Every structure is written in structure tokens, then in C-alpha cells.
Amino acid sequence: MSEQNFKNHSRLSGGYHGLTFFLILVLLVGAIRYWSRAATEDKYAPVLLVLTAVILILLFFFIRIFALRAQDRAIRAEETLRHFILTGKPFDRSLRLGQIIALRFASDEELPALAERAAREQLPAKAIKMAIRNWRPDHHRV
Numbered sequence: 001m002s003e004q005n006f007k008n009h010s011r012l013s014g015g016y017h018g019l020t021f022f023l024i025l026v027l028l029v030g031a032i033r034y035w036s037r038a039a040t041e042d043k044y045a046p047v048l049l050v051l052t053a054v055i056l057i058l059l060f061f062f063i064r065i066f067a068l069r070a071q072d073r074a075i076r077a078e079e080t081l082r083h084f085i086l087t088g089k090p091f092d093r094s095l096r097l098g099q100i101i102a103l104r105f106a107s108d109e110e111l112p113a114l115a116e117r118a119a120r121e122q123l124p125a126k127a128i129k130m131a132i133r134n135w136r137p138d139h140h141r142v
Contacts, residue, residue, distance in 0.1 A: 003135075003137070016064075020060065021060060024053060024056045024057055024060055025057075027049070027052070027053045027056065028050070028053035028054070028057065030049075031046060031049035031050040031052070031053050032050055034046040034049060035047060035049070035050055072097060072101060075100070075101050075104055076097060076100050076101070078104070079091075079100050079101075079103055079104050080100070082108070082111065083103075083111060083112070083115060086108055086111060086112055087112045091115060091119075092115065092116070092119035094119045094122070095115065095118060095119050098124075098125045099118050099119075099123065099124075099125060099128060101125065102118075102125035102126075102128035102129050103115055103118065103128060104136070104138055105129060105132050105135055105136050105137075105138065106128075106132050106134075106136060107132075107133075107134035107135075107136050108136075109134065110132060110133060110134055114128065114131060114132065117131075
């Protein structure tokens with residue numbers, strides 16, 4: 001794998017973010033077309049197809065959101081433990097989850113000082129990531 005840094009750390013899964021979403025949209029467009037061309041007395045099947053496509057779109061988004069929330073919780077637990085091991089103290093309570101998630105890329109040497117600075121200055125996640133000099137990759141989050 002290539003070295004991970006601020007510019008290339010975000011990842012998308014082509015099969016999920018690209019192909020699956022595209023196919024669901026094709027289904028929705030086809031179902032709407034079928035519905036608009038169906039005979040006025042026979043709308044049951046096309047309405048079911050449109051409803052199925054809408055349900056799939058909702059599932060597509062909710063599945064992604066739920067997976068990200070589970071990953072966020074795991075990252076928060078891992079980074080809180082890592083910070084405690086390095087400093088003997090928990091994170092400052094003013095740090096938001098997004099800041100802690102951004103801090104996961106900081107090396108062990110940078111983490112304590114950067115966490116303190118992020119809490120003091122309320123740095124946004126992007127600013128935290130840009131402040132990291134020695135990037136610690138996360139190849140597991142998609």
C-alpha cells in the first residue's frame with residue numbers, strides 16, 4: 001500500500017459507493033419510467049418497484065451510517081486508551097468525537113501535544129489532520 005497522508009487518506013469502495021448506488025438509481029429510474037407508462041388501471045406492480053427502489057436507497061444510506069457510527073465508537077475507545085497509555089490521563093472532555101477521530105492519524109510522539117492543542121483551540125478535524133507531521137495510517141476504515 002502507498003504511504004497514507006492527508007491528501008490520500010479518505011477511501012471509497014468502488015463496489016459499494018459506485019456500482020451498488022448506480023444500480024439502485026437505475027432501478028429507481030426504470031421503475032419510475034415503468035410507472036409512468038403503465039396502464040391507468042394497472043399501477044400496482046410499478047408502484048411496488050418504485051417503493052422497492054426507495055427502500056433500497058434508504059437502506060444504502062442507513063447501512064453506511066450505522067457502520068460508520070460503529071467504527072467511530074471503536075476509534076474513540078482505541079484512541080482514548082492510546083492517549084491514556086501515553087499520558088496517564090484521559091482526553092480532555094472538551095474534545096468532540098470528530099476531533100478524536102482526526103487524532104487517530106497522529107503518531108504517538110505527536111498525540112499528547114496535538115490533543116491538548118485541539119482541545120484548547122477547538123481545532124476542527126481538518127485542521128488537526130493538516131497539523132500532523134508524522135502520519136499514522138488507518139488502512140481499515142472505508
